[in-house]
Amino acid sequence: MTRSRAQDPNVCGVTAAIAVIEGKWKTALLWLLESGPRRPGELRRQLPGLSEKVMTQALREMEADGLVHREVHDVLPLKTLYSLTAFGRELSEVLAPLSEWGHRRLEKLTEAQSAS
Secondary structure (H helix, E strand, O other): OOHHHHHOOOOOHHHHHHHHHOOOOHHHHHHHHOOOOEOHHHHHHHOOOOOHHHHHHHHHHHHHOOOEEEEEEOOOOOEEEEEEOHHHHHHHHHHHHHHHHHHHHHHHHHHHHHHO
16 A cells, blocks of 8 residues: 555545554554653664664654654754654544454464464
């Protein structure tokens, strides 16, 4: 799915929603930012395997989609904080039931594997 699908008024609403959170790291970043503003280094420490380049790209896309607010404090060294916007918090709340469903699915898969 391309990012342009997130802005196409002729797609299903679910498709438009998934387009803004697709990718390996966006949901994890959203989850971390739920608990409050974070500096980029803190986000990377909490997500091993996330490169600075990929994190920056994901956060910029999330900012462009209105989910994340980037605040730069003009001090040396520069201090950058990322936080969820009201729109991002709304998305996070909407995703909570989907997360619960995903955990139930994983439990079922584990049970099925144990029974085999």
